[in-house]
Amino acid sequence: MSKEIWRKRLVYARDRLCLYPEPQPLPRTRTFWVMTGLITLAVVCFCVFYISYMGARHLAFQTNAEDFGIMDQSIWNTSHGNILHDSICNIKGDTNCASPDGYVRFAIHFEPILFPISWLYFLWSDPRVLFFLQTLVVALGAYPAFWLARLRLRNEWLGGAFAFLYLLYPAQLQATTSDFHAVTLTTAFLLFTLYFMYTRQTLWFFVFAILSMACKENIPLVVASIGLWSVLFQRRWKSGLALALLALVWFVVATKVIMPHFSPTGLPLLSGRYGGTGGAGLLLKDALFHPINFLHTYVFEYKHLSYIHAVLAPAGYIPKPHGGGIFYLPMLAPWILVMGLPSLAVNMLSSNSQQYSGLFHYNADLVPIIIFSTIEALLVVRWLVQISLAGLARRGVDASSLQFPGSRWFNQHVLSAILISLLLVGVLGSTLRTDYYFHGQLPVSIGFQWPQASAHEALAQKFMAMIPEDASVSAQTKLVPHLSHRKNIYMFPYAVDTTLTGKQYADKLADYVLLDVTGDIYPYFESPQYITQVKSVLAEGKYGVLAAQDGYLLLKRGLRAPHTLPRTGQAQNPASRLFDLPPGFCSNIYVSEKEVQNPLQVQFQQKDGGKMQLIGYQVGASSPFSRTNGYGTLTTYWRVDQVGKLPLQELILLRGDNGHEYFVSTDVSDLAWCPTQTWKPGSIVRLTSRTFNLQKSGIANGLAQMSIALLPQAQTSSTIMDVQARLPLQVLNAPGTVSVNQSTKALQLMPLTIVD
Template sequence: MGKEIWRKRLVYLRDQWCAYPAPEALPRTRIFWIVTGLITLAVICFSAFYILYMGGRHVAFQTNAEDFGIMDQSIWNTAHGNLLHDTICNIINDTNCASPDGYVRFAIHFEPILFPISLFYYIWSDPRILFVIQTIIVALGAYPAYWLARLRLRNEWLAGAFALLYLIYPAQLQATTSDFHAVTLTASLLLFMLYFMYTRQTLWLFVFALLAMACKEDIPLVVLTFGLWSVIFQRRWKSGLALALLGLVWFVVATKVIMPHFSPTGQPLLISRYGGNAGGGSLVKDVLLHPVSFLRTYVFEYHHLAYIHAVLAPAGYIPRPHGGGIFYLPMLAPWVLVMAVPSLAINLLSSNPQQYSGLFHYNAEVVPIIIFSTIEALVVVRWLARHALAALAVRGVALARTSSDIGRFLPRVLTWVLVVGVIFSALRSDYYFHGQLPFSIGFQWPQTTPHMDLARHFMDMIPDDASVSAQTKLVPHLSHRTSIYMFPYAADPKYLNGRPADRLAEYVLLDVTGDVYPYFEAQQYTSEVKTVLASGNYGILAAQDGYMLLKRGLPAPRILPSSGNSQPSDPTSLLFDLPASFCSNIYVSPQEVMNSLQVDFKQPGGGHMDLAGFEVGASSPFSRTNGYGSLTTYWRVEQPSKQPLQVVTLLKGSNGQEYIASMDMPELAWCPTQSWKAGSIVRLATRTFNLQKSGIPNGLAQMSIALLPQAQTSSTIMDVQARLPLQVLHAPRTVTANQGTHTLQLMPITIVD
């Protein structure tokens, strides 16, 4: 008798706490169809908005060679009979450049889902079709989120809130708006898996398992954990073990057989992110021999903890008092959250900081598990509330009389409060942390400019079958060809591993005012471009408005005598005889000048030009951690300067010290001040800058500029005596000159974290 009682108690605990028997079906009432209709409307709005947004970003040259150009070229080549062939890689700071002849995509990632996707190119052979596919599939994940929450919480309106949570979850939006990646599709596919696993629909479970695993080589590890979870918590031995075995076999075959087979090195090309060619053996050794040091390095280190917070915080969190850490709502269901361990580990252990930044597409497969664990956390809260009330009821007759009403009412209110809190937490994260919702800080609808429209003119000059090395933002518009490279690959002979110069790209297309990736400093990029020009391998076919189209075999541009030695140690000092139209982008009409003023800078050796206006592209308050800014200045040229000058953007902090915000005005590297036309107005714009490494304290700061002879070191720039004296002749009251530091203070900005 005693054994029978204990068996019943264990069965009760299993059913009530952390085990999942077959769910009891719910009738499809009118409320169900109303909520389903609202979710369908949300899915349609989500899809329409982000398809248009991402399509607009592509047209506005806001997509990248890595990874949109890579994905588009691989899929386009597949549709044209060249199996996932790719030539785009990062020669500067990555390991995916194996050969100028290119490689098969499987050498980097195993994504067979790209085969059926390539069929859509027969319908519309345009890179934007990838955004349509990705956005619609991701949006459909709202339905399994709703169905799963409905069965667990037994309430349609609460369940509908989780469909909304999925659609606005920051990690999902980051993935959806980070170009196109096959793994982003798993945000939806894995949610379908969880739903079919919970409802014990085995056939559909395996269908979506196959689709999810086809998106990336590490997803089988997630499927493996799903299978083990089903064995432990659902007692589904056959299907659970079959799922786990399928995931294990797929992972081993993909990473140990298929990817090495297609890799020119015999190893997956990105294996160095996890301990080099040893296949991550050094990480395993660290775990076994130095576990405490391992945890400090890969989990408790500041940036890794910030990554965990960025991923989990939108689902709700409570900071512990006195700096004792943070408790995240999904942690109330650790038996569910544990399924995210493989994906989190892959990101935390990587040497690529982007993977643990909380941005981009690296967390798409984590989102479904966070949604499920948050649902279960509410189930746990409601269960605890009911049992706590029941325990209190036995302590008094008065409470016992009302415990029935309280027992029904209080858990529901508590659940709704938590759901509202979670939605608010997700929206708050979207607002502050690189959000991709229309109201988020820094969100802008992509806009085209005449400068962007001009790019098409240069692209039309390149034959469809020609090989091209182009800037990162230009590559996705040229990737429908067999050989397309990201500059400087295939443009500079030193990156050809000793191969002859005739293996260089036939054309090089650059925008010297554009994105400098894969370089992180504009000076490095400028040096490389000028090195290519000085090499003699290319001549200028066309140049205008900052664009430069080079063709192999044409006469190289002449190096101007003012450059000094024709072979200097620093190529950035070289000046070339470029077409006059190349610098046409710097000249504007008087009507285009913003915030008109007149500030005279005294120039050595003659020359006369005034600051005629400015425009600050930064909000106040300005975040030190994730804020971005820019500064545009307008100069009225009476007489060009006799020597090249440099404009420096400074911030004078609340502590009275000066901090460099930006020294990067790309036009000055190609159109120096001594070449400006007399009687013209010149517009100079900084590249977008941030203050993450500036060290400036919080508080009120003054954005200023200084003008000085062109210098290469920050120590010279911070030398007040090197700066040109200035005099304000006419300016708004907020603009003042600091004669002590020879700076012009433009506007105050409040600096915050």
């Protein structure tokens, strides 16, 4: 057999083993330019919508200290000579706090791309410039998705569908709308890297690989896997090995030299997320010596499996019959998915559950791998169709003469093209379905709302204007991004309480404290803890009230502390302390009669003669309501006929169809600051509960009645369900859906169907 025949056979075997020769170019036909125009239109729409949306979120105080405030402060400080200086951290739930003096951001993440990004602040020194940059870069990733799919599938329309798939992919939209993060830029950078790798354009291959690595310290591991992949599947020994070596050196230098150098602990500040005090070595030891337990903990555990589903399912999945798991379309190309293993490991091995929630920015670098693997999965389907039809031909069936009802004669190429097109339509449908149901960020997604600033949020500007530009501030998480253009800005309670910050930093406490007690309580997860912390700061005496209105508190260090009022609630509960605050502080609870929802009249009677009327309500929960992942709120409207002497609390509960009552919440934070005995007679008060769920309620599936009761604030958690302590009530006027259970003194507001 001649050498030429052997060479042809080897080339054929190489191609069939999924090795990637240099692609044959496609002519740029009219269809190509039409599709390019449609993609450009989609990119422009994407940019206009999400730049506007993220800007509106910021103006509506819906951005966060972590991480938008952190990123903005670090970049702004860099543009003002304080290179990558950060001072924002989570003292309650993370390991990223160093000292009130702050730290260089390289102690947490190695993101040298922030240096050129900081130049934008010379053009427009506004945090929203980061949203403009992030959205624009992410949107441009639609082009390499199109180019790569077009070359692999040899079809402009199929290639264009992948550009739209990329723009709609839930993990990409989650990253784009999760404040600003440098790693989000890798959704586009890595797609350009994969495209230039496939087309063997070495210079641009390295340019975008370096841009990707500059976005976060773990990305070099992804780039190294891409380089090794190029060696194995493209036989590009020099460029592939050179890139892999560069990436590995970059990773080692970043994580073992640069980050420890800038960290006050000698280790990257977030390294505690991996193996605790034992570090990553402990994880490696567990993987080697206890592999079964390791897999059960980090792979087959329910939340980790749910994470894999959340990331891969939008690209298409088929539940296996009779249970036993799910098959994901990208898994047809495991040689592509393997490039995403470093990113999956970083998320799944972390002790921070947000990293494997399927939300936020943590999956940005996985999106390009998923897009590429889905493209290859469709090629596998095409190959399987061709193999199957060839098998039929060997059995005497003329594959070229297969006829379908109402159609023309088909050959194997047409049949496989139709099948691939149908699969791609299914993938797009799966993506849109996930966007609709799973915390989607499209305008048609469940719960999507355009951000709008209320009068209360607009009032924050008045308080921020009272803080000098060179003063240090500790603020609530939603306020931090609006104050982060300064050297030192902290997220409350850091740099305020020496028991948290450290007594050695008593002389470095923040100059000002700005809080909205009606707003977000992060980094606390239960409002009593947050309220106790705020009141402890007031009681400690280091800060006095500079201004207070509508739930806002502006404190200044060195002013006389507010006077403490006698307690009338739970004497041992620090959250029950009251202070002599300016009268306007509680103005946020008072509303006009026209704002009352679902009007009714239900009178509650106190033992000391106090009388209150519930005159409206609004249940912020849908029916059916999920016990596992449903969230709700309850807003109530009250009119005080006669002020009682004792403070009251609101008990939210559910009455099941079995007649039993189930505790839901008493978390109505306004009552901790503006108790019922201080309300103005004749006024209308609006109370809104903190968001609640039913995960700890114990209620079974079925019909339940959302109910409320009033009882003295003195009732502790152990006696909160005591029926005898509840205030008697009488319905004066109410719709038929509202009724009183006199035996439990509870007002049943509306029925809910409880489901899993």
